[in-house]
Amino acid sequence: MVEKLLASAAEATRYQREWFHGLRESAAGGGPLALVNADAPQEIFRAMGIPYVVNQWWASVVAAKRRAPHHLELLRERGYPDHTEQYSSIPLASLFDPDPRDAPWGGLPRPTIVLGETVGDGTRKIFDVWGSQPGITYYALESAAENAVPVNWWDLMPHDWEKAVGTARLDLMVSELENLIRFLETTTGRVFSERALRRVLDLVNEQAEWNRRTRDLVARTTPTPLAVTDGIPSVMIPQWHRGTEWARDAARRFNEEVEARVRAGAAVCEDERARLMWIGRGLWYDMDFYRRFEQRHGAVFVWSMYLAVAADGYPRYGDDPLRALAARFAAFNDQLYTPPWSSEWYVKEARLHRVDGVVHLVSDDARGGYFTNRALRAAGIPVYELHADNVDTRSYRESAEPALEDWLEREVLR
Template identity: 65%
Template sequence: MTRLESALAATAYQREWFAGIRARVAAGEPLALVNADAPQEVLRAMGIPYVVNQWWASVVSARQRADASLQVLRDRGYPDYSRQYDAISLGSHFLAEDEAPWGGLPRPTVVVAETSGDAARKVFDLWDELDGTSFYPIERSSAVEAPSRWWELVPHRWEEAFGPERLDLLSSEIEGLAAFLEERTGRRLDLDRLAEVMDLVNEQAEWNRRTRDLIAAARPTPVAVGDTIPSVMIPQWHRGTPWARDAARRLYEEVADLVDRGAAVAPGERLRLMWLGRGLWYDLGLYRRFQERYGAVFVWSMYLAIAADGYARYGTDPIRTLAARFAGLTDQLYTPPWSTEWYVKEALSHGVDGVVHLVADDVPGSWFTTRALEAAGIPVLEVRANNADPRGDGGTRLERAVCDFIERRLLPSRP
């Protein structure tokens, strides 16, 4: 199996970076643990090291330590069956150093998360109970109206897309976060530095958009989803750095070279599939297991797609522009018709023959997403599983379901 050089380089960089984070914290520097939908650019501009909660949960799950981390929560009297993607990092924090991936996650000085529900809020309240750790909750509003084709609107006309009231609220939240971090760490937010960070993120998003468009147009697909996920997401967790921008450019250049050479993940490609939902971290090999048997290739995941369409924001006020980046992120991914229109657009542009829709228990709007895709003539398989919790034979059950979907619904329609 040939791996993308950009994926190998990103994975190696992340491991080296994490070792550096552990050393910096051991030397007395503060550490933040932040949810994926928190405005991380503030921490970047303030020079505060941070780890993304969902990234660390994916590492724990990929290294088969999710069940041990959830057992810690059970042993402490907490539920292990709700919001596992949010809670695994908390459980892993209590594993012995030799049992945790990469030596384990150091205790954070601050945790930052958007309060998207009662259960998620309680996970971070537990972090707040640890000695030396403080929690800053981010409040975010919900959309009342949905603009058509939001992906064309949000880079420059984001005030129109989200409305002044939503942006006022999140701008105030970001200012409050900066004051909170200043109090806890002694570091100040420089708006000129934040503007530089925002510019780098925009450059990174533009490279991701070019890569997404290349893959969408390529027939057959030149790159495996299992490679594009680390190639895209590791740099995403380093947004606002030259390394992350350059990593996005390297991915584009590598994919462009593969397209020019006519490379194919599966030379006998017969079916193009879309993986809709979070990555199956405990079994990333699943995406490849249908290639030889059926000539079925996963050509799409939300990670590259949202990195292409969801992050670029241009404006003169860095705080309000940053608010525009995060005000609608949940809407774009999970709230119909924002999400449903976008998923149909992506499915059609990538020419997919079918969609495997991983439905998580904390993701709203899944029914509308499936209905919209089916209405567009694209068959959908809904599977219910937690992407980071391997218990219950989820990977094997899911693989059987995909095989049945291919054999019964997709292959009969092929010549």
């Protein structure tokens, strides 16, 4: 069990458990419940007061509780693939669990609406299965692309997002959001309020600014004051509640706690010998992984995408709330996975955090990984490719960690 050094991380986890208990009670009482992908416009649901749970967050909980093999077996028994897109498909298996009493946190309540974008054939088919179940409706969002790509999107996105994303993509996303609102009003009886959405977006921007301050503080501080195992819950649990005052205030408390550690000279590893960057999703079934490298080698993971994208990927300012929201998500996958959007951003972040090496978790469904690694190596930064899935323990070989340690000693610490 990973020890949390930050009170904000422990508090976020406690809050999430209480929130999930209330979510289960609401669903049991017959209220609407949405299951949404991590990169979908959750702010619409927030503004309309429709409870939702994030698909990939639930997969991370299942994996952390070592229940992923059971869920993948449930998929396999029904003829569904258990070897691809596991991060997105594990929550689907919750539908087929005949005895959910052993499920984490009491089990995933049955949603009435699922929302996901059509990125890749596998993701679309997973959500099609959701939509084929009685009482569940799948609302699909398109995934568009643009030929003109700004490599410095992180500078443009807060205010000049029309230029960064492209008018055609924004037009499409706005029309889809308008249709989503009509669909939700019809199916749930809830009423959309532009005023409520403006308030949600204001709170999200405030939260993003606090995350930006924290990211920049961690980047310039040596030795690092923040363990990645604290940073992920401290930033991501509030992300799933963004658009609320609690989430905004949680981001502020996180920033203040990191600042206090910096002022006190507190360090994750006093004998910090190397600063590492972790590219990819969290290794949810073994979060102790990161701390072992601190203890054995003085190698600290100072970066993960979670705090970094919370800083660069979310702030959007503008007078048109639907269009600003569209700008947040129309190119969200590009920011993380599509070169040169993603590759240039990873290089920028590696330099900002002054990393000595990069560990890149590469799963079978990785997108754009080759180009990311090529860009980092061209910038003179050593990269190690760790081939494993972040929720499927079958993909992780016992030889992986010794091989990574050997690379660390040869190419980084020497």
